[in-house]
Amino acid sequence: MAASTNGKTFKVIGTRPIRHDGLEKVTGRAKYGADYSLPDMLHGKMLRSPYAHARIKSIKIDKALALPGVKAIITGADLPTLPDEMATGGEGPVNLAHLSENLLARDKVLYDGHAVAAVAATNAHIAEEAVRLIEVDYEVLPPVMTVEDAMKPGAAILNPKLRNKEEGDKETNIASHLQFKRGEVDEGFKSADYVIEREFKTAMVHQGYIEPHNGVAIFGSDGHSTIWCSTQGSFAVRALSAAVAGVPESNIKVVPAEIGGGFGGKLTVYLEPIALFLSKKTGKPVKMIMSRGDVLKATGPTSGSTIRCKIGCTKDGKLVAAKIWMAYEAGAYPGSPVGAGAMTIIAPYNIPHMIIDAYDVLVNRPKTAAYRAPGATNAAMASETIIDELADKCGIDPIQFRLLNAAQEGTAQTAGPPYKKIGYVETLEALKNSPHYKSKLEGPNRGRGIATGFWFNIGMNSSAIVHLNGDGTASVVIGSVDVGGTRAAQAMVTAEVLGIRAEDVRPLVADTDSIGYNDVTGGSRTAVTTGAAVFAAAEDAVRQLKERAAKLWEKKPEEIAYADGVLTTAGDPSKKLTIKEMAKQFARTGGPITGRGSVNLRTVGPSFAATCVDVEVDPDTAKVKILRATCVQDVGKALHPSYVEGQMQGGTAQGIGWALNEEYVYDDRGNLRNFGLLDYRMPTCLDLPELETVIVEVPAPGHPIGSRGVGEVSIVSPPAAVANAIAHATGIRMVVLPMSPPRLMKAMHNKRNGTETQAAAAGR
Amino acid sequence: MAIVVVPALLRKLTNGAERVTVAGRNVGQVIDDLERQFPGFRDQLLQGVELKPSIAVSIDGEMGTGGLLDRVKETSEVFFIPAIGGGR
Numbered sequence: 001m002a003a004s005t006n007g008k009t010f011k012v013i014g015t016r017p018i019r020h021d022g023l024e025k026v027t028g029r030a031k032y033g034a035d036y037s038l039p040d041m042l043h044g045k046m047l048r049s050p051y052a053h054a055r056i057k058s059i060k061i062d063k064a065l066a067l068p069g070v071k072a073i074i075t076g077a078d079l080p081t082l083p084d085e086m087a088t089g090g091e092g093p094v095n096l097a098h099l100s101e102n103l104l105a106r107d108k109v110l111y112d113g114h115a116v117a118a119v120a121a122t123n124a125h126i127a128e129e130a131v132r133l134i135e136v137d138y139e140v141l142p143p144v145m146t147v148e149d150a151m152k153p154g155a156a157i158l159n160p161k162l163r164n165k166e167e168g169d170k171e172t173n174i175a176s177h178l179q180f181k182r183g184e185v186d187e188g189f190k191s192a193d194y195v196i197e198r199e200f201k202t203a204m205v206h207q208g209y210i211e212p213h214n215g216v217a218i219f220g221s222d223g224h225s226t227i228w229c230s231t232q233g234s235f236a237v238r239a240l241s242a243a244v245a246g247v248p249e250s251n252i253k254v255v256p257a258e259i260g261g262g263f264g265g266k267l268t269v270y271l272e273p274i275a276l277f278l279s280k281k282t283g284k285p286v287k288m289i290m291s292r293g294d295v296l297k298a299t300g301p302t303s304g305s306t307i308r309c310k311i312g313c314t315k316d317g318k319l320v321a322a323k324i325w326m327a328y329e330a331g332a333y334p335g336s337p338v339g340a341g342a343m344t345i346i347a348p349y350n351i352p353h354m355i356i357d358a359y360d361v362l363v364n365r366p367k368t369a370a371y372r373a374p375g376a377t378n379a380a381m382a383s384e385t386i387i388d389e390l391a392d393k394c395g396i397d398p399i400q401f402r403l404l405n406a407a408q409e410g411t412a413q414t415a416g417p418p419y420k421k422i423g424y425v426e427t428l429e430a431l432k433n434s435p436h437y438k439s440k441l442e443g444p445n446r447g448r449g450i451a452t453g454f455w456f457n458i459g460m461n462s463s464a465i466v467h468l469n470g471d472g473t474a475s476v477v478i479g480s481v482d483v484g485g486t487r488a489a490q491a492m493v494t495a496e497v498l499g500i501r502a503e504d505v506r507p508l509v510a511d512t513d514s515i516g517y518n519d520v521t522g523g524s525r526t527a528v529t530t531g532a533a534v535f536a537a538a539e540d541a542v543r544q545l546k547e548r549a550a551k552l553w554e555k556k557p558e559e560i561a562y563a564d565g566v567l568t569t570a571g572d573p574s575k576k577l578t579i580k581e582m583a584k585q586f587a588r589t590g591g592p593i594t595g596r597g598s599v600n601l602r603t604v605g606p607s608f609a610a611t612c613v614d615v616e617v618d619p620d621t622a623k624v625k626i627l628r629a630t631c632v633q634d635v636g637k638a639l640h641p642s643y644v645e646g647q648m649q650g651g652t653a654q655g656i657g658w659a660l661n662e663e664y665v666y667d668d669r670g671n672l673r674n675f676g677l678l679d680y681r682m683p684t685c686l687d688l689p690e691l692e693t694v695i696v697e698v699p700a701p702g703h704p705i706g707s708r709g710v711g712e713v714s715i716v717s718p719p720a721a722v723a724n725a726i727a728h729a730t731g732i733r734m735v736v737l738p739m740s741p742p743r744l745m746k747a748m749h750n751k752r753n754g755t756e757t758q759a760a761a762a763g764r
Numbered sequence: 765m766a767i768v769v770v771p772a773l774l775r776k777l778t779n780g781a782e783r784v785t786v787a788g789r790n791v792g793q794v795i796d797d798l799e800r801q802f803p804g805f806r807d808q809l810l811q812g813v814e815l816k817p818s819i820a821v822s823i824d825g826e827m828g829t830g831g832l833l834d835r836v837k838e839t840s841e842v843f844f845i846p847a848i849g850g851g852r
Contacts, residue, residue, distance in 0.1 A: 085811060086817045086818055092818075092847050093817035093847060094817075178773070178846060179771075180772055339846035339848070343845075415845035415846070416769045417841075418825055420825055458848060600829050603826055
């Protein structure tokens with residue numbers, strides 16, 4: 001189902017061709033990172049800390065090195081010391097010193113699973129045995145596991161270099177404080193008839209990609225190295241590995257393998273530079289693959305958070321003021337997505353008075369990484385729950401309440417700049433008119449909830465090349481890793497501009513030596529920005545086609561027209577060449593045609609989505625069953641609607657998992673207790689109904705096709721929508737994620753006994 | 765003269781002013797003039813001679829390229845905001 005406001009017409013874009021890489025994927029021929037092997041290859045394994053917080057007093061590797069088959073062992077002491085400053089990396093700013101210390105700990109370990117040493121051996125079993133023979137003497141320190149504990153005066157300090165300059169230059173676990181302010185908040189609340197204030201907590205959760213991190217590296221004796229790995233950003237792996245290894249970027253080639261999921265978690269490096277170091281030390285290629293436990297313990301989950309949210313409105317439903325305090329777990333090193341959380345939490349609304357204070361807080365948990373609209377899901381859980389309550393208080397339909405306060409073109413964003421054309425109102429209208437929202441929900445213990453979400457999307461840099469073949473077909477070369485139909489989408493953009501079939505374009509994802517620079521496949525940027533680069537490359541090829549026809553027909557290039565794959569010139573119907581016919585003339589008119597496109601996209605259309613969920617709560621077990629769920633999303637213009645719908649469904653499924661079950665469970669010593677997928681409970685197809693989708697198309701200004709990013713925003717609203725549905729089914733406002741059966745059961749028990757408080761409702 | 769909308773926590777440098785008028789034809793020159801008028805801005809916005817990677821610039825609703833050469837017009841409205849990455 002599509003609700004389109006796009007005036008442009010397309011012939012290929014918007015259709016649903018079979019994906020070009022489909023056959024290889026479904027037949028198992030596609031090569032993933034773990035499929036790569038080289039002659040004489042060694043296998044690497046990591047020794048990881050059993051403690052959440054400890055000082056490393058000594059590391060003895062003698063026994064491990066003596067084990068037959070062990071070829072090299074490295075520790076943090078083998079890695080260069082890097083500057084304690086920010087650099088541009090995979091997912092944006094990266095502190096190189098922290099990155100290197102996260103790869104291999106130096107004087108302290110900062111979380112359960114922090115890597116301490118790495119071994120290369122002739123096979124993985126010997127490497128694992130050698131890891132067990134490494135002796136580390138630790139001085140165990142008290143772990144700090146929550147933002148509340150980390151922010152208390154006298155809390156154990158993770159990084160003594162971190163200073164709080166707002167409070168007298170003291171040691172601190174607060175890595176940064178941001179504030180956004182508009183209007184006069186106290187005055188604003190005075191004009192409110194209803195004010196809701198609650199504290200919310202959301203659990204640390206993992207991206208949950210099925211394919212563990214992996215990589216093969218060979219350090220060439222000529223100084224030129226190659227890395228094969230599963231990544232969302234081959235150029236980011238190149239930059240970060242080069243920085244850690246202290247070699248020029250141009251000395252490293254990264255070959256991106258097919259990727260078995262990333263969702264933001266594969267924008268940085270964990271193994272690749274270590275494999276490179278081991279290869280340098282041994283002179284042989286080294287392969288490293290994480291176990292599931294390694295992935296859960298030591299790679300980027302997203303932050304758990306505490307959010308205090310207060311919003312007020314008038315009795316006729318006009319929002320007047322918001323006051324928000326939010327603290328996100330950064331993990332062991334600074335860099336939680338709290339800034340994005342702050343800038344998204346009330347982004348859908350026009351609220352005249354607001355203040356938001358946001359804190360990035362170190363805790364003894366793994367360094368967090370990006371996860372699909374990083375920071376926004378936590379934030380929306382708080383704000384969208386309160387918006388729902390305010391709508392209830394006012395007796396206004398929750399969609400109508402949002403429409404009364406909806407951000408539109410010209411509304412100031414949280415950080416200040418005004419929105420350009422956005423599709424929030426259209427998204428709400430599409431939800432209101434959806435079959436799901438129009439249907440009746442009947443039966444006991446059932447409730448319906450809606451919520452909405454915002455995500456910026458990012459532009460950044462992409463390069464692309466379009467080659468025209470001698471038979472009138474084309475190939476398009478990109479450097480953006482394909483995580484969800486990228487090849488098909490870019491082939492379609494090429495085909496649209498060239499006026500040929502999508503099936504007549506071969507898409508190729510190239511290594512870092514074979515294509516110009518591309519930023520990561522992240523931030524919902526690839527279809528949009530790489531699409532713009534491909535569009536430009538295809539247009540460049542068309543420009544050259546016109547020049548060739550002009551040469552043949554003795555005309556000026558501007559006198560040549562090109563449409564639907566046919567070259568013509570006005571006033572002379574005898575002059576007509578299809579691209580296939582023209583291709584045969586390439587050699588005698590100047591040689592092969594290659595179009596080039598490079599962009600740094602500055603104008604990117606942000607996205608809004610809405611979720612509608614029906615639930616049934618089992619009164620005896622507190623299990624929440626999802627009866628029906630619909631995602632409505634403004635995508636600007638869908639390149640391939642099936643893959644757009646897939647993104648919407650994927651984000652919704654992950655959001656429901658975040659809502660109901662997923663959480664990192666640590667014991668009192670700071671050890672992760674659920675580091676396997678049996679205990680870290682992600683939803684399966686048995687837990688979810690068919691997820692319905694409604695595509696809304698409000699073209700993004702400044703983009704040649706009108707596309708907006710589609711990969712992230714669908715995850716933002718599901719937890720709040722589920723919470724609102726539970727509230728309507730049970731009368732209980734849940735304020736802690738996940739809303740798992742034990743937590744909801746406790747809240748239901750408290751309600752039955754008349755002891756409900758906010759904390760009790762949360763199941764705390 | 766362009767207008768810079770000052771981030772909330774940096775308003776201590778401008779005696780609480782939210783909007784200040786600055787001279788400059790690009791982002792670098794705008795920061796130079798901010799520093800001249802309100803000492804302390806440069807340290808907050810620059811790392812060496814480059815914009816801090818954690819800072820993004822919005823000029824008239826368009827995101828900057830991350831460099832100091834982005835053009836600023838006489839009538840421009842300039843925002844310094846946290847840089848955003850992403851996760852898909």
